[in-house]
Amino acid sequence: MKQNDDELEDVLQPMAWHGVDFTSTSGNQRYGTCPWCGKPKFYANRKTGLWDCKVCGVNGNVSQFLERMFDEVYRPGYTDASRRAFAEHYKLPLEALQDVDLGYGDRGYVFPIRDPKDRIVNLRTKALGKNTLGTKGIGGADLGLWCADDVKATELSVHHFLCEGETDALAVRGKLRRLKKPGAVWSVPGATSFDEAWAERFRGCAVHVLFDNDEGGVRGDGYLHRRLHGVAKELTFLSWSDDEEMQGWDVRDYLTRGKAWSRLVSWFSSEPRSHSDDTDELADLRPEPFDAFVDRLADTTRPPDLITDLVPGQGITLVHSQPRTHKTWVMLEFAVAITSGTDAFGSPKHTVPTAKRVWYLTEEDPPTEIRDRLTALLAGRNDE
Numbered sequence: 086m087k088q089n090d091d092e093l094e095d096v097l098q099p100m101a102w103h104g105v106d107f108t109s110t111s112g113n114q115r116y117g118t119c120p121w122c123g124k125p126k127f128y129a130n131r132k133t134g135l136w137d138c139k140v141c142g143v144n145g146n147v148s149q150f151l152e153r154m155f156d157e158v159y160r161p162g163y164t165d166a167s168r169r170a171f172a173e174h175y176k177l178p179l180e181a182l183q184d185v186d187l188g189y190g191d192r193g194y195v196f197p198i199r200d201p202k203d204r205i206v207n208l209r210t211k212a213l214g215k216n217t218l219g220t221k222g223i224g225g226a227d228l229g230l231w232c233a234d235d236v237k238a239t240e241l242s243v244h245h246f247l248c249e250g251e252t253d254a255l256a257v258r259g260k261l262r263r264l265k266k267p268g269a270v271w272s273v274p275g276a277t278s279f280d281e282a283w284a285e286r287f288r289g290c291a292v293h294v295l296f297d298n299d300e301g302g303v304r305g306d307g308y309l310h311r312r313l314h315g316v317a318k319e320l321t322f323l324s325w326s327d328d329e330e331m332q333g334w335d336v337r338d339y340l341t342r343g344k345a346w347s348r349l350v351s352w353f354s355s356e357p358r359s360h361s362d363d364t365d366e367l368a369d370l371r372p373e374p375f376d377a378f379v380d381r382l383a384d385t386t387r388p389p390d391l392i393t394d395l396v397p398g399q400g401i402t403l404v405h406s407q408p409r410t411h412k413t414w415v416m417l418e419f420a421v422a423i424t425s426g427t428d429a430f431g432s433p434k435h436t437v438p439t440a441k442r443v444w445y446l447t448e449e450d451p452p453t454e455i456r457d458r459l460t461a462l463l464a465g466r467n468d469e
């Protein structure tokens with residue numbers, strides 16, 4: 086029976102993404118075509134992801150599958166031709182793409198995401214001109230930090246450069262190599278996608294954040310400041326010049342226009358362009374303590390009606406009826422009554438306890454029409 090990806094267990098997703106066609110199920114196993122021998126005898130456990138090929142005899146866990154794909158398929162696929170194509174497309178120097186932790190395969194360029202023990206936990210892919218894509222990796226993570234350089238070879242004293250995306254990271258890497266400056270270059274998947282767990286990688290290191298000259302980059306600075314301040318030994322942020330020309334640029338835009346690295350470095354600042362503290366958007370996502378939730382439900386007081394027995398003081402009130410039955414007039418009457426604090430429809434049953442400001446939004450009537458209607462409604466209220 087053909088299985089589509091929605092039904093495939095998370096643990097098997099990385100194998101399917103990298104070419105295993107799980108066509109059949111047998112008990113707690115799925116099987117498909119082996120990526121190495123091409124025979125339809127590749128079995129994988131639906132719970133553990135442990136796999137083996139009954140023909141060529143290779144086997145392992147999910148991480149070992151990714152390692153093997155990278156070492157035996159993608160890394161050899163990353164040839165001079167694919168290196169040149171990437172460099173040309175993104176206007177990068179070839180040095181940027183030499184001795185880099187990168188592969189190439191059916192889905193394009195392959196970026197291995199490694200855990201702190203250097204095991205591959207995900208392989209993200211990118212076609213030229215397209216965004217980087219991937220499926221859930223090991224442990225369900227679909228994003229990760231990519232380091233262009235061999236992290237094992239880097240030492241604590243080395244400078245770490247954090248960029249927004251792989252092409253920015255490669256542009257910085259090309260420049261550093263051309264200038265023969267040491268440093269490990271990393272790609273962060275998004276300015277505000279930096280998992281707290283990743284911070285430990287940078288404990289005691291010198292870290293430089295080179296995010297975009299745009300609103301997202303500014304927010305990202307605050308985000309990384311919160312995660313890395315006090316963890317990194319040295320932490321700086323690229324505080325862009327306010328030069329009009331550079332609005333919206335990323336570091337690749339800057340470097341591919343032949344602008345000087347030394348000038349960029351002169352804009353490094355220990356102050357992030359924005360600060361975010363515990364009152365930011367994340368605070369809203371924290372679960373409410375259970376006791377507070379119970380207290381809130383126990384409170385049965387209701388706010389007074391906006392218009393007595395007509396418009397409640399909480400929730401949403403929707404006026405509905407057949408077309409041409411004066412719904413718009415009714416809404417305007419509500420608005421006038423509430424702003425002026427006068428009875429709605431001249432009825433003492435529909436008093437307004439407290440006058441309030443009203444924001445009237447209309448997507449169809451011209452302002453002159455609304456003005457005439459409001460004038461008519463106010464005329465009925467004596468001296469207003």
Ligand SMILES: [Zn+2]
Nearest residue numbers: 119122138141
């Ligand atoms: Zn096989």
